[in-house]
Amino acid sequence: MNISGTLVDFITVHNGNDGDDLDRKLQTEYIANITRNSTNPLVFMGYVTSKPGSRDYRVYKNWGKLKDIDENDKKRFCLYIMYRKLIRVGYARISRDRLTDTEIQLAKFRIPEDIDNYEDNDITTIKLEDVDPSVHFPSIFGNYYPSHWHGPGHHFHMATPKYFMKTQGRGN
Numbered sequence: 001m002n003i004s005g006t007l008v009d010f011i012t013v014h015n016g017n018d019g020d021d022l023d024r025k026l027q028t029e030y031i032a033n034i035t036r037n038s039t040n041p042l043v044f045m046g047y048v049t050s051k052p053g054s055r056d057y058r059v060y061k062n063w064g065k066l067k068d069i070d071e072n073d074k075k076r077f078c079l080y081i082m083y084r085k086l087i088r089v090g091y092a093r094i095s096r097d098r099l100t101d102t103e104i105q106l107a108k109f110r111i112p113e114d115i116d117n118y119e120d121n122d123i124t125t126i127k128l129e130d131v132d133p134s135v136h137f138p139s140i141f142g143n144y145y146p147s148h149w150h151g152p153g154h155h156f157h158m159a160t161p162k163y164f165m166k167t168q169g170r171g172n
Contacts, residue, residue, distance in 0.1 A: 006111050008086075009042040011035060015049055015056065024049060028056040032064030041085035041115055042066070043107070047078050067120070069107045070162060081107045085115040089131070092141045092161040108135055121164035131163040 001008050011034065015027045028048070035042055044066055050056040052074050060066050066082035069091045081091070090108035112118035128136055141161050 003111060006115075007040045008111070009038050009040045011042065011044045011046075013044070013046040013048070015047060024056060028059045029063070032059050035060070035064035035066055035084070038084070041109075041111060042083060043086070043109070044080070044082040045105075046080050046082070048080055049078050051077055070124075070160075072124070073160075079103050079105055081105055083107070083109060085112070085118075086110065087112055087118065087120055088164045089121060089135045090137060090161060090163045092137045094141065094160070106137065106141075108137075119166065121166050123165045123167055125163050125165060126161070128163075131165060135163060137161045 001010060011031065013027070013031055015024050015031075031046075035044060044060065044064075046060070048056055048060070052068070052071070057068075057080070060080075060082060061068065064082075066084055067088075069081040069083065069088055070093075073091075073093065076093075086109040088107065089110055090106075092104075092106045094104045125131065
């Protein structure tokens with residue numbers, strides 16, 4: 001996709017065959033080769049059917065050279081947003097109970113001026129006042145709520161939205 005003159009690759013996958021380990025392994029290796037060989041900034045949106053830190057997750061990160069939008073979110077199971085040659089600025093995830101098929105995940109990125117020489121945002125914040133209003137998520141995502149919210153007939157994971165910023169004193 002051409003975004004303001006920069007080509008950005010988007011890859012969407014569904015490795016949903018959790019009953020056939022070899023099939024999942026081969027799918028993961030094939031897709032990781034595609035991401036590894038991409039020379040453009042890249043966003044990976046995947047239904048991986050694996051926990052954070054699992055074999056397939058590690059293949060995407062290590063062999064596929066991808067970064068996880070939020071490595072600290074260990075409660076995911078299937079759905080991941082990963083990226084390369086972009087600067088992360090925000091992440092929001094809402095899931096209903098333990099059904100990750102009903103999740104909503106969003107990520108916001110900036111394209112660096114020089115995709116081969118830049119630093120990603122490394123500080124996580126939940127305070128809206130810490131980041132420019134232009135990167136705020138819509139109010140429907142609510143405010144950061146640590147862990148889960150329980151209401152009549154509902155149970156949501158809502159440990160987002162999160163925003164990312166640079167360590168003070170670092171440049172772009």
